Amino acid sequence: MVPSMLDAVVVGAGPNGLTAAVELARRGFSVALFEARSTVGGGARTEELTLPGFRHDPCSAAHPLGINSPAFRALPLERYGLRWLHADLPMAHPFPDGSAAVLARSVAETAASFGPRDAGAYRRLVAPFLPRWDTLIRDFMSLPSTALPRDPLTLARFGLAGLPPATALMRRFHDERAQALFSGLVAHVMAPLNGLATGAIGLVFALAAHARGWPVAEGGSQSISDALAAYLKDLGGAVHTDYEVKRLDDLPPARAYVFDTSPTALARIAGFGGYYDHYRYGPSVFKIDYALDGPVPWTAPEARIAGTVQIGASRAEIADALRAASREGRAPEKPFMITVQPSVADPTRAPEGKHVFWTYGHVPNGWDGDLTDAIERQLERFAPGFRDRVLARATAGPAEMAARNANYVGGDIACGAASGLQLLLRPRLTAFPYRTPHPAVFLCSSATPPGPGVHGMSGHNAAKAVWRRLRQR
Secondary structure, eight states: OOOSSEEEEEEOOSHHHHHHHHHHHHTTOOEEEEOSSSSSOTTSOOBOOSSTTOOBOSSOOOOHHHHHOHHHHTSOGGGGTOOEEOOSEEEEEEOTTSOEEEEOSSHHHHHHHHOHHHHHHHHHHHTTTGGGHHHHHHHHTSOTTTOOOSOHHHHHHHHHHHSSOHHHHGGGOOSHHHHHHHHHHHHTTTOOTTSTTHHHHHHHHHHHHHHHOOOEETTOTHHHHHHHHHHHHHTTOEEEOSOOOSSGGGSOOEEEEEEOSOHHHHHHHHTOTTTTTTOOOOOEEEEEEEEESSOOOOSSHHHHTEEEEEEOSSHHHHHHHHHHHHTSOSOOSSOOEEEEOGGGTOGGGSSTTOEEEEEEEEEOTTOOSOOHHHHHHHHHHHSTTGGGGEEEEEEEOHHHHHHHOTTSGGGOTTSSOOSGGGGTSOSSSSSOTTBOSSTTEEEOSTTSTTOSSSSOHHHHHHHHHHHHHHHHO
């Protein structure tokens, strides 16, 4: 029997909305979730975008923050079909001469790939944090308003290393190999290298690889979302798809409403006027999903066995590409690219002997051009003969990315610029980012801390704020 008034209604079935709903249902609250699309998933979906039998992830594909997420690790998602699969190397960063730096599970292997002048500097950088990683990532991805730090001294030490710009942290390194790889890590959130706290971004991605790797989900990223939805249903929560919410009156009565949406959409639905007018959206991506007749013909052997491959010939080339997309309003001639080759770890993603391949380059928000040629010219620099392997491609610029996921305003897959104070304090300058002008309405999307990524921690943190309100009442 459906209660006359629910405890909580969640709008948006991305990883954060699903996690918020699960956290509330686990604590005995009645929960219903509403999703505009026909399936759950948000940024964690899997579809046959090119040819039959080729299963692609339209957005997130590799999940260093997912496997390390305190929220996901506390849930029995393996019982509902989630299985993490690892390539031999979490990540490789090849160079035009056929060599590569790597981010391996082993700190020693990673340091050795940087060369003798930087190996010791890298080991000293990660050594204080890796033994305390589980506590550090929990503290880093939470807030004092939702959870007091368990290890404030390590968190403070991490802040000293990570709060300065990545350009300052990279002064520890002498050679191009370490600087280029670390620049690429920062660029995963499309943040300028000289921005506040960008050193922390690169350091978190590196530590995540050493702790548990950068895996893919068996069968595709949809497996993460499906596991969360299945667990929610077992807890008694209801999931409604094909249900677009345009205003609060479209939803059933509830004591709390939780939105996994962009701040812009929340303001429109809840009638908040200009409450989020100062929130900034960042650059977009131009993404291509490929069906390949064989593996990518990387020149660097390390890239052939890596789950993720970063493409940027140098720190300067990566910085130029970020600056073009985020500050100069133009598409870079040599885009920095993140590529993922899921079928290296998960052969079920493509027919036997074939492969799926995923890549994007950064472009300005709302850009309406075609980056296909620039992307493939970059790939040919590091994998000559790549075009000969292409069976089919599915391209998506900013408009298509926004059409797939309404949270990607202007194609911004981070749901908000990850630069300046907004990297740390989003969506507004407040100690209570999940609250809104209405005491019963909350925001849980990646527009709230800790920000973008498939990790569910924004939903987890928001759920804490919600259940505290529900218990008080």
